[in-house]
Amino acid sequence: MDKDSQAVVEQLNCALAESGLSQAAFATALGTSASRFSTYRSGRTKPTAQFFLRARRIGHALHAAREYRIMTAPATAAAIREANDEDWAWRMLLQGRDHLRLLLRRHDGSEAAWEAAPGTTGQAGFDTLLAVLTAREFEAAGENPPEWSSVEALADPWIPQHPFLERDEIIEQTPAYLAAVNIFVPARDLVTA
Structure with a gap:
């Protein structure tokens, strides 16, 4: 050689x-x-x-x-896959998304950790949601989203159970960028403190 x-x-x-x-x-x-x-x-x-x-x-x-000690896309997908219940999976998804926001603000190249394509979460809905949220954060920061975050809409609507909203209310309160990929989650459920 x-x-x-x-x-x-x-x-x-x-x-x-x-x-x-x-x-x-x-x-x-x-x-x-x-x-x-x-x-x-x-x-x-x-x-x-x-x-x-x-x-x-x-x-x-x-x-x-x-x-x-910042989550990456592979780490976030693994945390969702290993979650004991759906509530914990949501927490891991949002924590990963918030960590991506932190990296994008650093402007030191560490956001490239989110260019790393994740393995599956084990659920098509979470896989697609992770991709869409990742693309949205990169775009909001004025950066090109990673290739893996460009995904097709789900074949069937994914409307996770909600503790106090009815199906029609969930659909009504879903942001357009999520509805476009057949995911229905109220905008307020994506907000973190």
């Missing part, structure tokens, strides 16, 4: 280590398969310059987010 290829392999290994993720999870975060990422790490296949730079940037940002 030539010196440049060896340097690329070393940098990819460093990015993986910095990310704190497994090889499979980091590959998902980068938008590729674990097997493809393995070929990059072995030097059998050369990644594009864009992929290489994204891996370094995201690996570094995931490391910084861990040091700040």
Whole structure:
């Protein structure tokens, strides 16, 4: 293997280590398969310059987010998936969204941690909601949303149970950007203190 290829392999290994993720999870975060990422790490296949730079940037940002104790998209999806009940899943979703807001305000590159594509939450509604809220936060900050946050509308309406609102009231109080993806949640349920 030539010196440049060896340097690329070393940098990819460093990015993986910095990310704190497994090889499979980091590959998902980068938008590729674990097997493809393995070929990059072995030097059998050369990644594009864009992929290489994204891996370094995201690996570094995931490391910084861990040091700040800030949730990332993969961590938020995992917290939702592991939640014992739906109330806790909502808390994790909103906490992750609020952490993204903090990173976007820093303007130090750490927001790249949210470019890392998450694994599934285990529920299509939460997967889509996480993507839509992420895109909305990036757009509000004047940044381009990560590729993974561009999603199709759900095939069937998702209207989570509400403790005191009826179905029609939930639909009526849902912001248009959520209704556009077939998710119905009152705007006030997305507000945090």
